[in-house]
Amino acid sequence: MADMLRRLALLVAFCSVPPRAAADPLRDRALELMAETPLIDGHNDLPWQMKTLFNNQLNTVDLNTLANTHTNIPKIREGRLAGQFWAAYVPCGTQYKDAVRQTLDQIDLIHRMCQKYPESFMFASSSQDIVEAFKQNRTASLIGVEGGHSIDSSLGTLRTMYQLGVRYLTLTHSCNTPWADNWLVDTPSESPEHNGLSDFGLQVIQEMNRIGMMVDLAHVSEKVMDQVLNQSRAPVIFSHSSAYTLCQHKRNVPDHILKKVRDKKGIVMVNFYNDYVTCSETANLSQVADHFDHIKNVAGPSVIGFGGDYDGVTRVPQGLEDVSKYPDLVAELLRRGWNDSEVKAALGENLLRVFREVEKVRDSLNGSWPDDVPVPLEQVQNTCRTSYGYAPAASGAVAASLGPVLLSLAVLLPRCY
Template sequence: MDRALQLMSETPLIDGHNDLPWQMRERFNNQLSKVDLNTFNGTHTNIPKIKDGRLGAQFWSAYVPCDSQYKDAVRQTFEQIDVVHRMCQKYPETFMFASSSQDILDAFRQKKTASLIGVEGGHSIDSSLGTLRTMYQLGVRYLTLTHSCNTPWADNWLVDTESETSQHNGLSPFGKQVIKELNRLGMLIDLAHVPVKVMEQVLEMSQAPVIFSHSSAYEICKHKRNVPDDILRKVKEKQGIVMVNFANDYVTCSYTANVADVANHFDHIKKIGGADIVGFGGDYDGVPRLPEGLEDVSKVPNLVAELLRRNWSDAEVKAALGGNLLRVLKETERVRDRLIGTDPDDDPIPYAQVENPCRTSYGYDVPNQAALHPLTAATLLLTVSSQVFITLSHE
């Protein structure tokens, strides 16, 4: 453990996925004024646990459920982005907002937790590249292409369980536009929650390395949220990263698990793809059950010590802690800089692919059935009637 803590003092532990912002919505309706993260102990994550766990950098999840798709997903996602910014403002001694690889290193030198944002679910952009670009401007640095529902442009992981039907054979043509725009922006592409077909398509076409922000090894636990060996090999070729999920369901495919079970996933990913493609993606505050010895964020050093007991070298542990993610992010930034002269993609998704009662068609060459809101029509009718009444009265 002493050696583990020493290594964690030299290299930032960068975790790929934490759902504390969603807990703030569910428990407090995003009213941070009603909670003190220094003392609140009802979540896997609070400030004392972060300190004990030596958390160097965290991708906080801006997540909204699939039932918000076609409704208010964009608004709710912006509110979750706002929560992360406000967390950093409320606790500046603990958190430093980060949007680049250099920011992570700067925060680590200042002994603060670098706070990055990942949007978990393509439904959050409502099939809009403009929305995606706006989220990047607000600091979002990865997009999980789907959560647990198909979008109008990508299939989700449930397709591989056959509980949902493929709508796009992976990515639609617009989905491929999204991948190119993510590369151009310098936003990480997160393949957690997508089916194997999408994994293969993205690994083939992306110019930048990809991440799995919170997924484990399928060979160890045959859950469709996990990553098969042939994909691990392609991740190695692409120099990406698989950040191991700690949730029992993805670790042992059963109700219980322990630290050794999680380390088995690290060992397997290292065996197939090398220590350079593995990282930490705890999924704290997003799952109901966690392994014995990894019950909250403070316990992560237990896993680092377990890897050392398994003869992982100092260099391998440092790579898994944060070196790998930093490399992936830096390369994604280099791809962005190389594409800096490329114009933003402003070709919208075909209207027929997104038409629904909650969407207007402004800008498209189709009749806009919702051009006049019923309430507006009623108000207009009332106004005209009033004017007629006034005119007749004066006569």
Template sequence: MTMDLIRTVCLMLCAFTVNSIANELKDRALKLMAETPLIDGHNDLPWQLRNKFNNQLNETNLYTLNSTHTNIPKIKAGHLSAQFWAAYVPCDTQYKDAVRQTLEQIDVIHRMCQKYPEVFTFAASSQDIEDAFKQNKTACLIGVEGGHSIDSSLGTLRLMYQLGVRYLTLTHSCNTPWVDNWLVDTDSETAVHDGLSEFGKQVVFEMNRIGMLVDLAHVSEKVMKQVLEISKAPIIFSHSSAYSICPHKRNVPDDVLREVKNKNGIVMINFYNDYVTCQKAANLSHVADHFDHIKKVAGSSIIGFGGDYDGVPRVPDGLEDVSKYPDLVIELLRRGWTDDEIKDALGRNLLRVFREVERVRDSLNGVTPDDVPIPLKEVQNPCRTNYGYPDTQSSACTPSLYPLVLALTLLTKILV
């Protein structure tokens, strides 16, 4: 009986100790999140609003919406202080109505913030994020996901900035007329520009000039290195993970991580299972492995959160929705991360990058906007007019040309 009693007491003491440590880590995590804004780099809720409601916000309620990773109660439980909402439209809009579709996604983000002013406040600067945090509101920022959304137009890029867009992902999963996407590294798509074209470099420089963050998620490895070399401002990966942990071409290789460190940028870690474990299954611990690896290779100063919620079909066990961010912070603390390292990853790194992008913008205040258009031969297609280009005749989508193009396309398919 004595041994059984001793065993029972030991088990009780062990359970009490484990529970006490867990409570201590949770309290510590919540305290850090109360002191530092959690800034997430990428959330696709706006695309879910398009898919489910055709952007009719009157048809839904973000307090009660339960078919998404993101709603207002989950945001509050997750202590999400600032979110870059993705103004994403698919690659099949390229050369068609990508600009219109993207403007509608920018609009729905603005309207979402306006509909719930007690929760959200629109943000267009690093200071706006800090002000929102002091007001206990979630700052809403906009990132356009995919260079096809600007239709190879610097004027469109500038106007999107005026509408509040603060980052552009140079590609999604398709090449544009000026930059190659990540699929060229898988050999499932052919490289067209050997990375960035000359116009692609113009886009990067103009983003530096106006103060828009350059996002390298979704680009080829060659583009990553080219942009890191030429950009005057730090870059971001808004939702990418570590290639050495999961060798998926959407992730960031170690040599690029080190260069991101050299250029004071940030990699905001993606939670999509396929990028976390390169398998359909993953858990919270696997995501923490990416945090640990990037810290080991390049330090905690380049790490952020880029969950990709509502943009992916699978997320890890333990990170089922945006309410689960504190659990990931707890896991990092359990692994020995210091308070300062946690605060860096939560938001201080992104704020530092954002401020530097703004500083570069201000330093280029006297530089005039780039108004050299992309060469016509690089964008000419049956549904694009040519107005403004010298010695050309606009014939895009005219009754005489389009059927000819269609017939030639069909004939080619038949002959092949």
């Protein structure tokens, strides 16, 4: 009897010990693939968090311990994030005011992030830089400017930002520029101004091709998507957009555009924002994987990438709470039958291929001169803009024709000195 009671006590004690979490061989395989191929994400808004929370005073912040953001260095390490396009974003409210200055501040911040944390970040401005950073176990840090209003309709500003390391420009954010329509014109809330791109907008695309800057079609109208896919010499990207068929939000990409992106050898980097995943306030990891499946089924595995939009959105899916969770999504793709080559393509090979082709187009145009034809004055005239350089007669005629309009604007707008 005593022996039986002792055995019973051992059995009770054993059963009271919490079971170990079951090993997940698919997650282990995901980590192996991520050790072989860099995970490159198309869009992260941590720089804007630095702006809004700390006014870009990076010396007062420790990215190793920063809490209450989707992104910090430990989370980056855990998520095996090998390459990140950091967004140099400023709101549409800066348009016609100080958009260029504000954007330069964000570009400067990204450079300073790399300088402050050289063991974690390596500034990257080429496809080869991404490969080198991966070899060094550092996160390749690239810059994407989110919104064409940031260049203030200036090709010179576009070129200067390229020289500072900017490697993609999102043509619009959520406002029209003087040369491109944004996604909201495909909704009842705004009307088209340019029927897509203006003539100057086409100049912007051509100059981006010439200098080697990727054209990002996230945030643009469907008409702009079509025009750019027809006009660009280089492949294009959607840095953070999902599949319209699964969530009919105009920030997402329709199937016929997915096919044109495939034909252009471009890439759509899937956004994790709940509102673009399920068109509701809630979403989960599996529903994000549905977007990966749909894009692969419609346009093939060569079109897909990751574009989480972390720290730029207020709601993220259950299971993808921050940047540490990428391996769980990769494991889910494997669980759904994605093979190793398809997973590697989505992780980073597709983006590297696009980047290299953009560089190849740039090199092929090396002998061409920079475009120095300015935007027509009448397309950008406002009380905060001077007209130096334009022909006096032309600027006078414009001023005369727009006199009543400018007078009314002067009442509404703050003076610019």
